[in-house]
Amino acid sequence: MLRPAISTCGFSLTDENFARLAEAGILDVEISMGRSAYADIDYADLARISAANGIRLWSYHLPFAGVKDLDIASLDEGIRKKTLIEQFEHMARAAAVGIRHFVIHPSSEPKSEDAATRREEILRSKASLVALADRAESLGADIAVEDLPRSCLGHTAAEMADIISADDRLGVCFDVNHLLYDTHAEFLRVLGKRIVTLHISDYDYVNERHWLPGEGKIDWYALYSGLLSAGYNGPWLYELGQAPTKTVSRPRDLTFADFVRNAREIAEKLPLTVLGTPEV
Numbered sequence: 001m002l003r004p005a006i007s008t009c010g011f012s013l014t015d016e017n018f019a020r021l022a023e024a025g026i027l028d029v030e031i032s033m034g035r036s037a038y039a040d041i042d043y044a045d046l047a048r049i050s051a052a053n054g055i056r057l058w059s060y061h062l063p064f065a066g067v068k069d070l071d072i073a074s075l076d077e078g079i080r081k082k083t084l085i086e087q088f089e090h091m092a093r094a095a096a097v098g099i100r101h102f103v104i105h106p107s108s109e110p111k112s113e114d115a116a117t118r119r120e121e122i123l124r125s126k127a128s129l130v131a132l133a134d135r136a137e138s139l140g141a142d143i144a145v146e147d148l149p150r151s152c153l154g155h156t157a158a159e160m161a162d163i164i165s166a167d168d169r170l171g172v173c174f175d176v177n178h179l180l181y182d183t184h185a186e187f188l189r190v191l192g193k194r195i196v197t198l199h200i201s202d203y204d205y206v207n208e209r210h211w212l213p214g215e216g217k218i219d220w221y222a223l224y225s226g227l228l229s230a231g232y233n234g235p236w237l238y239e240l241g242q243a244p245t246k247t248v249s250r251p252r253d254l255t256f257a258d259f260v261r262n263a264r265e266i267a268e269k270l271p272l273t274v275l276g277t278p279e280v
Helices: 015-024 035-039 041-054 079-096 116-140 157-164 184-195 220-229 255-268
Strands: 004-007 028-033 055-060 101-104 142-146 171-175 195-199 236-238
Touching: 004 255, 015 041, 015 255, 041 055, 055 079, 079 101, 079 116, 101 116, 101 195, 116 142, 116 157, 142 157, 142 195, 157 171, 157 184, 171 184, 184 195, 184 220, 220 255, 236 255
Parallel strands: 004 028, 004 236, 028 055, 055 101, 101 142, 142 171, 171 195, 195 236
Antiparallel strands: none
């Protein structure tokens, strides 16, 4: 069974929450939050909390924002270089507390569908990713490029393959609720060997939803088997909050134990316990 893990996008970095994670059996986390909240991280205290509870700081989601603020694919060199400087600073602080995987969006959005413009944006993204891979290597870490939905760069398996062809050191963060143009089987066929981490949540194939597996349409047993067949052995990392979003109704907030149970049901091909009802 792939070990259950979770993004901190839905809870705060407190002793109480990390103790609850450990009690539930979640021993890997991805540090992830809104861009402005990163400034409030006390990295020394984060290292203390994680060590005290036996939790590994598996990965760190580098901040993202709109095309005028943060965008490694920006055609405006000022924005692109500013973005790289900010990301380098985050990487240095996170690597100092033992984080070795950095998740990055290959672009912000919206992006043009004009072929020539998009091609130039992909070239800027690739140049930025090489620079990020260089910095990661100097820190003993790696870069995982996340597939994205809608107009973003990296919204198909083929485009993702093109983007990470920039450098053999680049891996993939497979966000399974971002595929709007390809099947999961196709994505695994093209990129399965490059996947180094996951973002797990369910959706309706219409847009990203970040629902608990079983609340949407993904064939979880097939996806799990496909990942194992591709050689993936990293954490099964959930990226959704405990509270319901506007697109799903639940009788209560999710607990960390709910995520562990969900992971076990998928791994053992048991009927999924479904708490939520989509409201889209």
